[in-house]
Amino acid sequence: MAAIGDDVFFAAIPELHARIASREISAEELARAFALRLERLGPRYNALALALREPAIRQARAAGQDLERGRARGPLQGIPYGAKDLLSLAGKPTTWGAKPYAAQVFDYTATVIEKLAAAGAVLAGKLAMVELAGGGGYRYASASLTGPGLNPWDRARWSGGSSSGPAAAVAAGLVPFAIGSETSGSILTPAAYCGVTALRPTYGLVSRYGAMALSWTLDKLGPFARTAEDCGLILHAIAGRDSKDPGSAGKSFYYVPQYARPVKGLRVGYAPVDFSARAEPAARPAFDAALAVLRQAGAQLVETRLPDFPYGETLSTILAAEQGSIFEPLIASGKVDELADKAQIAGLRASLEVSARDYLRAMRIRRLIQRAFAKLFADVDALVAPARTGPATPIEQPLSGPAPAAPAAGAATPPRDPGFGGLIPAGNLAGLPALALPCGFAGNLPVALQIVGAAFSENLLLAIGKEYQSRTDWHRRRPPG
Secondary structure (H helix, E strand, C coil): CCCCCHHHHCCCHHHHHHHHHCCCCCHHHHHHHHHHHHHHHHHHHCCEEEECHHHHHHHHHHHHHHHHCCCCCCCCCCCEEEEECCECCCCCECCCCCHHHCCCECCCCCHHHHHHHHCCCEEEEEECCCHHHHCCCCCCCCCCCCCCCEECCEEEEECCCCCHHHHHHHHCCCCCCEEEEECCCCCHHHHHHHCCEEEECCCCCECCCCECCCCCCCCEEEEEECCHHHHHHHHHHHECCCCCCCCCCCCCCCCCHHHCCCCCCCEEEECHHHHCCCCCHHHHHHHHHHHHHHHHCCCEEEECCCCCCCHHHHHHHHHHHHHHHHCHHHHHHCHHHHCCCHHHHHHHHHHCCCCHHHHHHHHHHHHHHHHHHHHHCCCCCEEEEECCCCCCCECCCCCCCCCCCCCCCCCCCCCCCCCCCCHHHHHHHHCCCEEEEEEEEECCEEEEEEEEECCCCHHHHHHHHHHHHHHCCHHHCCCCC
């Protein structure tokens, strides 16, 4: 057997699959190596919620035996992974990242974990998260049962929320891929901060049965991985109709890169201000270079404006109303006071005060947003913007605060053009898929693009991502040490 080193820990799924299939490495050896690495280094980044070494080794042994008998299940067979700790695993703790639920155990397993088991993937551990996936709003990265998510590129920086553990674990080579969740930015932000590829699927494409609910009409589950191709292989395994999830779209997904439209000739909408005045100065060269790569690939970059709606306010109203209903027992019991972040406690209490009138008005606006984006995608094939305007923030920096003071005389004023600044809440309100692609560095910290498409256009987004990654190597970069 070849030694298991960094080339394995940072390998993409097809390479790991090839090594297992050729018997260079057995599935059991691979699972043992990743499980031990996750146990040893996961706490370094506050990324590990629950180690599952022995169950993983048993799963991997069974996967290896199936391969020996010629029972091939696909490219995920024998590949270890991690799952955000809002996904239930029968008989094991599922803490939702929060002290009030530290001893919570379910007697059923989330559909997404069952689907991955059916594909032969090996669950190596549950991964850390912001408490209650950020429900109620939080002000500090420390709002987690496991402590603040620490970035593998610089542990003085945040790994992003609320899927802090999945992003950090993939970035540090602790698992080849992980499953996280997004309600409004919790896949895109950690992926951007940690320099990994990630996919937010179309709303309803992946079952949420067995996942903690934060917002019934906004929550989505998706993969963090090394490459766009990896994300396609994972989505192929986890997508599909599920009668247990009332929000299921009833659609399947087949990753078919051979049939995807070529990038050459695609019309990709963008706002120039996002890559200049709205981006942090240190990140602008990386973003400019990323646009140049898309142009070299033959994409037509078309200046585009987002439909004019109050995206942030609309999403906040819907989220507040739904989380208030979901967590009403926690709030009423007083156990909400056990949460780590005072702003989050206050936000959850306030969510009980959202009126039915405000909620229904926000839902009507949401429907107008969905129609407006359907019209927009009649003119462009995809949208591109920075996933975040700059790199990961310092771990102690508040995530919200008072409005900025007026600029001093002679200082640059913020741009009036909003660009695509509302794209994350807009995309989540409209239920649209998005792909996060590492695209360079600001100083020594990664930055990323987000590519957003029409509903159920995942194969197109993945084709753009695969073409981009064939021309760049940002997704192959490893954190120091």
